[in-house]
Amino acid sequence: MADLCPTYCELTSLDEENLWEIMENHRFKIVRNVCPSRLTPYLRQAKVLDQLDEEEVLHSPKFTNNAMRVGYLLDVLKTRGKAGAIAFLESLKFHNPDIYTLITGQEPSVDSGSFHGLIDTSKLTECLAGAINSLQQELSQEKLRSRALQLHCHKLKEQLHKLGAQNKSLRDMEAEHNRMKREVSTQFHQVLKLKDEMYNLSMRYTSALQDKGLAITRCQSLQEELYLMKQELQRVQMTSSCERESRERFLKTSNNLELQEGEVNRLKEENEKLRSLTFSQAEKDILEQNLDEALDSKQELVDRIHSLRERAVTAEKQRKQYLEEKEQTLFQFQKIKVDFELYKEKMNALQSQVVELQKERDQAYSARDLAQTDISHSLTEKDSLRRKVFELTDEVCELRKQLQKVQAEPISETKENAGEPSKWGKQRLIRMHAINPQEDSDFSFVSSTEHWPDLRTASNQGLMGSFCSSSPVPPCKQSLYKRVTEDFQEDPISLSSSQEFLDKDFVISSGEKIDDIELDYEVVDMGVGLPGMESVPKVFPPSLCPPESVLVRRRPARRILSQVTTLAFQGDSLLDQISIIGGNHTGIFIHRVTTGSTADEMVLRSGTQIMMVDYDSKEITFKVILEDTTLEQAIGLLKRVDGFCCLSVKVNMEGYKKLVQDIENKVTTSGDSFYIRVNLAMEGKAGGELQVQCNDILHVTDTMYQGQSCWHAHRVNLYSMKDTDHGTIPNYSQAQQQLITLIQDMTQQSTVTRKSSGGQQKLVRIVSMDKTKANPLCSSFDGSQAEPSKLEDSPMVCFWAESCFTLVPYTLVKPYKPIKPRPVLFVPMVVGRILSEKLSLLKDFEKCPIEYLSQEEYEARRQRGDIIHEEEPSHHNYITYQAVESLMQKNIHCLLDIRLNCVQALHRTEIFPIIVHIPVTEKNAKKLKKALQRLGTTEEQILETVKCEEADLEKVPCLYTSLAPDCWSDVDSLGNCARLAITDEQKKFVWIEQSPR
Structure with a gap:
């Protein structure tokens, strides 16, 4: 303490460094309690501070408080050395004796002999006189202000009486306002009651119409039955009349035949009489001649009779035909006549129903017009009441404004x-x-x-x-x-x-x-x-x-950050009015607002988070939540806003400041953060591009890197999930074009060059996408390919996915850290059965048990989703979720003998198996010849099976590992390779395909 409280002689004897060390120990108290404007005149007289220094200390705009000014004053005096410290202590004797005592431990004593070397006595007297004059002036000013305040206080008291009267009128207005509110509420409840009554009447009217409709339908069915009976009766009558006419015609023909037989008999008798007569020779000649003539004429008559008979037969046939046609025509006429009568009655019934419906429609129209009139009348009354409320509210606010101005006048002085x-x-x-x-x-x-x-x-x-x-x-x-x-x-x-x-x-x-x-x-x-x-x-x-x-x-001084507000305004060229930052991880924030724009008038400011955008125009219409969208999606979307729009925003200054701080500290370049699996190999040709292989996992951290249409990504370590080397990659649409080009190049190659060995690097992974379940990554924006007219028909997330292709270059994935041993699935299944027999002999592996289930148990388990694979449905043998889970609980790898299409069922139960692909070619298939013979499978059969199952590998929603064909020579070495691959896969993170949001 002796060093901290030295005497004055000791202070002058101390060197510069020790003296300023004592000052720095009490710097906190000095900057808090010292007023620099009182010390600067003395320091100028002591010649340790010039006029420029004084102006900078007292009036510099960068010093906004006393603490900063005093701190700068100490820094300036420190440059003056020991003289500056001693002069500062001497000034504290006059203006801050308590600080001087705190520093030196002594009571201040004004001894002109102790500092006559620094300042002349006349100048010191002048300085002190100036300080006294300034204090006296301040005191007189304070007295004048006090008098002015007293006068103003009297004026305010007089105005209080006036304000009391205004207050009373305000209270009367508020009482009237409350009364009008109550009246509006009662009328509103009456309107609701009327609506309920109208609804009940309409329901009763509807039920009556339904009953009437049922009765009309029943009546129509009875009328149709009556019409059918009448038609059947007319048909029977027509048949009986036809039979009666045919009977009469038969009787007439029989009478005609009897008359013809009598005529023939008469002619025969005359012929006999003529033969019995005798004639002379001349008469005989005459008779013979007459006979010959008669014979000739008879022959002619016979011929004529034959021709007439033929004509009669023909006429009879025609007559019968005409009669039949007449009967058919009459029958059709009668039928048409009956149908006409039936249809006529139906039309009459329909016309009567139409007339009734028109009457009912007119009644409904009149009831609707009456209801609309009542509603419009009530709305008009409500609008008039609301207008009165607005006027009264305006008057109340104006009066309160005047009151606040009156109360603010004395305080402003x-x-x-x-x-x-x-x-x-x-x-x-x-x-x-x-x-x-x-x-x-x-x-x-x-x-x-x-x-x-x-x-x-x-x-x-x-x-x-x-x-x-x-x-x-x-x-x-x-x-x-x-x-x-x-x-x-x-x-x-x-x-x-x-x-x-x-x-x-x-x-x-x-x-x-x-x-x-x-x-x-x-x-x-x-x-x-x-x-x-x-x-x-x-x-x-x-x-x-x-x-x-x-x-x-009144409440804690904190802004309410969780309140979402919707602002509707004219957003012409919205991205020219605001600039945004952020991404799917942090949200989309407004970074800058153009001064004087519509967004500026709507009080949009930096740090405002855009939650949703709603835009409706003739060309495009969309309503999208931007909380989880990438920066590329948000920019592409807001570029299309060119007119009246609605923005849902909230203030999130904490998230905005953290994002800006991370960008300034180069921790990140945007607010994007998601993981993708690359489905094609890409060579980094240009500088800064990242070279990736098929099935690589990348961490995308920026979808608008340096304002370009490319992504910035890091390759992910599959064991620790840490980001390693980084670079740029094409965005979704560009990568899709590269994938299509790569597939076309592969198809143009010859069959020989297209045959790939098992060890060749995989170039593409064919993954297709259902357009109804579009992946969020497909919304990459490319301004040159944009077609706004297609926005309305696109899926909600893929706003600008113009391409009709469904090939997916990037698949959205999420990590999962396995804790328990994962099940193992081998491809192809035949080789998997061979390896399962080998690995099941080890302590860390066991084949999945098969359960026998009855039909009822199977249905119950299937509804719960416990059935993973149907081993033998005819024998009721199944592989269940409980069987796999029990082996995982024992820290044992479960060896599965299931197809690849069962992997998704396992993923739904949060079981993620290790898929080990063993490439089988004609060469290494011979190494498994004996094992295949034990299973009853030939080399040709396994090669065909491999082609089918390798095609299914592309559809698996996770990564798989492949064994090199030349790393094993027999079944034992294959088992060792598979065991090492399983151990290695167990250490890695599992990357699961993420469903589109």
């Missing part, structure tokens, strides 16, 4: 001197910065010693990039009023809370120059309050606090 100590020795109440509770104790002393103008400057700077702690700043006063009245209608609240809300938001929207819009304090009048307003706390900015009030904390 004393605002410029708020940082100086008052005459009662207490520090004035000032606005404190919103800091974390854990930082409150560490930095409270700095805030308490800062001057008020400096605090106001810092507060105004912070205000430009922030939101109101309770809600975003409204775009206009009408919007604020509408929001308040809607809250009143939806959830009536107490008078005090509604007034507090109006006070706070009105001060924000009225455009007054206040120092902070967050209003984290309430000012409660503890003196003579306004009548009837004792229960209503009045909200003021801290700079407008009345002297008779007490400042209390």
